[in-house]
Amino acid sequence: MSSFRPAIFSGRCVALSMALASCLGTTSIKAQEYLNGIEWKEPAIVTPGVTNDAPPSDAVVLFDGKDLSRWKNGDKWSVVDGAMVSGKGMVTSLDTFGDCQVHLEWSAPTVVKGDGQGRGNSGVFLMGMYELQVLDSYQNKTYFDGQAGAIYKQTPPMANVMRKPGEWNTYDIFWTAPRFNEDGTLKSPAYITAVHNGVLILNHFELKGDTPFNRPPQYKKHSEKGPISLQDHGNPVRFKNIWVREWQPVVGTQVRKPFLRKGNEEIPLDK
Numbered sequence: 132m133s134s135f136r137p138a139i140f141s142g143r144c145v146a147l148s149m150a151l152a153s154c155l156g157t158t159s160i161k162a163q164e165y166l167n168g169i170e171w172k173e174p175a176i177v178t179p180g181v182t183n184d185a186p187p188s189d190a191v192v193l194f195d196g197k198d199l200s201r202w203k204n205g206d207k208w209s210v211v212d213g214a215m216v217s218g219k220g221m222v223t224s225l226d227t228f229g230d231c232q233v234h235l236e237w238s239a240p241t242v243v244k245g246d247g248q249g250r251g252n253s254g255v256f257l258m259g260m261y262e263l264q265v266l267d268s269y270q271n272k273t274y275f276d277g278q279a280g281a282i283y284k285q286t287p288p289m290a291n292v293m294r295k296p297g298e299w300n301t302y303d304i305f306w307t308a309p310r311f312n313e314d315g316t317l318k319s320p321a322y323i324t325a326v327h328n329g330v331l332i333l334n335h336f337e338l339k340g341d342t343p344f345n346r347p348p349q350y351k352k353h354s355e356k357g358p359i360s361l362q363d364h365g366n367p368v369r370f371k372n373i374w375v376r377e378w379q380p381v382v383g384t385q386v387r388k389p390f391l392r393k394g395n396e397e398i399p400l401d402k
């Protein structure tokens with residue numbers, strides 16, 4: 132059995148640690164360090180929400196449970212117990228966004244009616260035209276590229292993560308907007324990554340274009356920014372806690388070639 136004596140042992144530890152730190156401090160001056168030669172712009176400081184579902188400091192809150200004042204056609208939908216309920220016609224945000232992160236929560240109707248595409252159908256339209264499907268896909272089969280989490284008619288989600296009708300689902304969406312050339316041709320496609328109830332369902336999926344029901348997808352030049360729209364498909368789907376934040380790419384400038392540093396000596400990597 133080992134004779135563990137905390138008081139004495141910790142005293143020795145402190146002394147040993149100090150000696151080690153001193154030793155490392157000396158050697159770190161002479162240690163070899165790799166430097167990439169890139170001058171980075173300082174990342175933005177964003178204050179997170181109280182929970183990871185709550186809007187961070189740089190988010191635009193489109194619906195906080197109170198009213199639909201930030202939505203076109205909002206007067207045709209209703210607010211019941213802090214949730215917005217699908218009404219007549221699509222609602223579209225007044226704010227527009229380019230590359231962005233979207234958080235929203237949605238619930239299929241508690242009272243189950245219909246089946247397939249007729250059950251709890253709505254949709255989140257990025258830039259007003261690219262649909263991430265909202266559907267009651269809990270024990271409700273339909274075509275796979277039309278179930279909840281699908282990019283409509285383009286790809287199914289990687290998993291069906293539905294909660295039961297009436298329970299709240301979360302979507303966290305990471306959107307890269309498409310870019311267009313001056314002449315209207317596509318410069319780079321849209322990409323989407325999406326998380327449904329904490330589970331990755333779309334991983335940097337490249338969209339083939341918009342998502343209509345009755346023709347193939349296509350890209351048609353549009354503004355750099357667009358709204359978020361929520362679909363009316365005749366089913367009383369509920370939404371809450373909707374916020375969006377535009378993200379900016381990391382910016383860095385290669386100000387010199389990568390090199391190694393050892394003490395005061397700088398060693399080029401290409402000699």
Ligand code: MG
Nearest residue numbers: 252253254265
């Ligand atoms: Mg839909």
